[in-house]
Amino acid sequence: MGFEPPQRLTRALGATYGEAASAEWLGKLPVLAEGALDRASLTAERVVAPGGRSSLVVLAHRPDGTPAALKLAPGFTRPDLEGAALAHWNGWGAVQLLAAEDDDALVLERLHPEVSLRSLPDAKALLEAAGVVRKLWVDPPAGHGFASVAERTAVQAAAMESYRADAAAGALASAALEARAELVAGDAETVLLHGCFRQGKVLAGDRAPWLAVGPEPLVGERAYDLARLVRDRVEDLVAASAGAAAARRRLNRLADSVDLDRERLRGWTLFRAVESATRSLTAGRRQEAELLLEFAGWL
Numbered sequence: 001m002g003f004e005p006p007q008r009l010t011r012a013l014g015a016t017y018g019e020a021a022s023a024e025w026l027g028k029l030p031v032l033a034e035g036a037l038d039r040a041s042l043t044a045e046r047v048v049a050p051g052g053r054s055s056l057v058v059l060a061h062r063p064d065g066t067p068a069a070l071k072l073a074p075g076f077t078r079p080d081l082e083g084a085a086l087a088h089w090n091g092w093g094a095v096q097l098l099a100a101e102d103d104d105a106l107v108l109e110r111l112h113p114e115v116s117l118r119s120l121p122d123a124k125a126l127l128e129a130a131g132v133v134r135k136l137w138v139d140p141p142a143g144h145g146f147a148s149v150a151e152r153t154a155v156q157a158a159a160m161e162s163y164r165a166d167a168a169a170g171a172l173a174s175a176a177l178e179a180r181a182e183l184v185a186g187d188a189e190t191v192l193l194h195g196c197f198r199q200g201k202v203l204a205g206d207r208a209p210w211l212a213v214g215p216e217p218l219v220g221e222r223a224y225d226l227a228r229l230v231r232d233r234v235e236d237l238v239a240a241s242a243g244a245a246a247a248r249r250r251l252n253r254l255a256d257s258v259d260l261d262r263e264r265l266r267g268w269t270l271f272r273a274v275e276s277a278t279r280s281l282t283a284g285r286r287q288e289a290e291l292l293l294e295f296a297g298w299l
Helices: 008-017 019-039 079-089 122-134 149-165 170-184 221-231 234-240 243-257 262-282 286-298
Strands: 043-047 056-059 067-072 096-101 105-109 112-116 191-193 200-204 210-214 219-220
Touching: 008 019, 019 043, 019 056, 019 067, 019 096, 019 105, 043 221, 067 079, 067 262, 079 096, 079 105, 122 200, 122 210, 122 221, 122 243, 149 170, 149 262, 170 262, 219 221, 221 243, 221 262, 234 243, 234 286, 243 262, 243 286, 262 286
Parallel strands: none
Antiparallel strands: 043 056, 056 067, 067 105, 096 105, 112 200, 191 219, 200 210
16 A cells, blocks of 8 residues: 555654655655564555654554554654653553554554544643643653753743744744743752653543543653643633633643642743744744734733
8 A cells, every 4th residue: 555644744744854864764655664564564454644744653463363563764863752651651641652663663452543632622632631631641751852841941941042033923932932031040850751741642441431642751740741732622611702701711620630739830832832932933923923822922
């Protein structure tokens, strides 16, 4: 079968990691997919579309007929770290890692890629998401190679500095940078985090109702991990007449549901929303940036 990358993968990889590196990997993808399937003794069924923004997922089955999924991602997205986190969770709250064929290919338990928490009403989705993510917050493995929240956000903060003088984003960029500086100062908890947790990263399964996928693992405090979830379905919040109040209620309820400090969650939610907005501005996605900045202004 053919292994043409979905358009979303082609666009997103180029925008995030650069056209040259992405095009080189995408050009090799059919050969990489065939080789990985061969080594894992998998028979391909179909490519998941539209799929993810940094990897190709092929639904397949093993020689005994057991369903599985092969995930292929370029080395510069660090799929080895994803594999290490999944191995450590060992199926607890997350998709089960069945095998790591090499640094770029992971053989995973088959979930239902077409059914994520976004298929549920928002209140129910947030409740289920909170139950899943708290399972992932465990002590990291000894000798791990995961970055810390402070390290990852330091790179992001440096890229945001130029936006302090921006007419549209300046005040919020300054507030977000100051919030981050306070949050990373001093001691904080250090648990293993998903790193990119949101409703779309939780899929329906057979072994468990809902399981997390696609981690970008790092270590740090739980509030960082929950912050991206607070702004899920941001377009609906912005369109609502009482969006600002609804956003604040959501933040408080999520914090209380997993016993987090509301102010720390507010600070990380602000930073992560504004950081995403400034990246969108840099990429020319102004409408997306305006939504995120409006949301951030409510916090």
